[in-house]
Amino acid sequence: MLKTFKMGGIHPPEEKISSNKQITFCEVPAQLLVPVDQHIGKPCEIIVEKGSVVERGQLVAKSTGFVSSNVHSPVAGKVDKIVKMPQLGGQIKQCALITPDAPGENYAEVLKKDSINNFDLDKLSVEEIRKTIADAGIVGMGGAGFPTHVKLSPPPEKTIDALIINGAECEPYITSDHRIMLERAEEMIKGILILQHLFDGVPIYIGIERNKPDAIETLEKAVKDHEKITVVPLIVKYPQGGEKQLIKAILNREVPSKGLPMDVGVVVQNVATVLAVHDAFYYKRPLMERVVTISGNLVKNPGNIMLPIGTPISYVMEKFEIDPQKVRVMISGGPMMGRTSYSFESPITKTTSALLFFDESRIIGREENPCIRCGSCIRACPMGLAVAQYTEMIKANNIAPAVRDSIMDCIECGSCSYVCPADRRLVHWMRLGKNLIRREN
């Protein structure tokens, strides 16, 4: 029987129009804007300055603590200056403006130049693995950007007895993980084995929604020789890619309120993250590029492209022949959880899984109307929250102490806003509520 999570969830149109497009490679753009902070946690410290010469893979910003992550330069070049730039998430952050030595070079060639590293996995200690991952600046590439080495270092009192690889990719439009699973399955499995080594050979489940039958087939073939790795096909339902939902779907375990997956003995890693782990070990390549889906109704030839971190969006728009005049909404990530952005000069970061461009026709633009108490949002919420009630409290700036923890449990998936017949900005209100609670504490 196919699995899924029980509570709430929706099924928006899938729109995976780029799923049959192979991952292509770009040319090295004329300028790269490498953002200093691309993760959740302590901000890093920039260590290059105006005029510094950087090599490919050289550190640009250094992590400043345990929950922090390094940033490397994807190209050899010169740092022109340090500028403040609006990011895809909307924040204004420092970026290192790097002019590459060889602009126009095909990025596939750049990748080929990286030397292959031979090592014996059995001889690697747990600390060495964690250190390599931390040094490589790997963060969760599904969108949140939480440093991976932190997730892989649970406190000793928490025993991990299962590892889940997240290939659900439940958001509409995005196909980057799908293409990775199809084209780089072997490398993915090697990356998974490294993670398995970390947790003493725990069983591994790769969760894939069944709207990607080719990916399920490819991976099932790839894991034939590995007893402990299982591919789990899942019923298509949003937000199955959420950690807590995926754990519920695959293992039927419920992460407690305010808890983390490690509280139920599970670590979840995204497909792209696993690939980055593979690259960090087999090529000694820190996280410097990622697969990005370019899609939306303004893109004539939607596709999946490998882009170095720091590629300006204007470069992508030129390559995909998108007319900036027509763009009314630009979203980084999926349409459900992604962030709209306003600057075409913003760079690609480690967490940009997709870039979507839409024109006027996709803007609904209806005003927010009063709640009609239909309860649709409550039925749709995968966390079982009484969204309609909470938003009223948040609106009145009077949050009852009893529901504070519930509001903090919101995963901001947007299912409530999607189903609301009154066009209420429910997820925005919930985010404001979380912000309010954090401010009061």
Place this chain on the structure above:
Amino acid sequence: MFDILIPGLILGGFALISSTGLYIASKKFYVYEDPRIAEVTEMLPGANCGGCGFAGCAAYAEYVVHENSLKKPCPVADDETMSQIGALLGLAADSGVKKVASLMCKGTSENCKSVMEYKGIEDCWAAMLVADTSKACAFSCLGLSSCVRACSFDAMRIEDGIVVIDDEKCTGCGMCISACPKNLLHMRPKAKIITVTCLNTDRGADARKACAVACIGCGKCEKVCEDDAIHVNNFLAKIDYDKCTLCEKCVEACPTNSIEIREVTIDA
């Protein structure tokens, strides 16, 4: 005849028992409260704004009477009220310097252009969750009324994309200060002052590009100031109100008009 008397007697009996109970309870559990607390509460403005740091006017009155001191004056009440309270308690009223809130930004929709179309919830904090700014300048007032809602005295309104404060109505309670996610609201003495109306710490060229009236940190004001009251730090000028003698030389020197004379029509 008796039919009507019986319920009357029963209810009357209940009333007698209950009233006796209430009487005993009111005597036995009597708590003495200084009658002056109620009187002081009556005199206070009664907006429960919280500007004094207490939960409301009643809590403030209780503090004043118990501590028997007026060292922490109500920031809202005028001098007359405070001296009346002082007379009641037999204390000398320490009126303190009256302050009003002032916005450190002149980024009207004309001076500082919008870079996006924000269609979310009308609240500055909510807008900050989407992007650090919706205007060209990252330090500018978003004009989405968070402070206006925090004001209990109807002293603020949005005009031209920024907040305008009515000095007459502003009581200096300070509740708007923490409502601003950009920290653009500051308290200033309720008197004529000269102030820098900008908080932009970007380099001059960037600041100028973002807003027509931004402080670009050129330092001209620092040079003309004879009282050592103005200093440029981190591309931003700051005036020390204690040292400023209101000579207005900096106002003339400022190339971007980011130094302003702010006058108050005091009713006093």
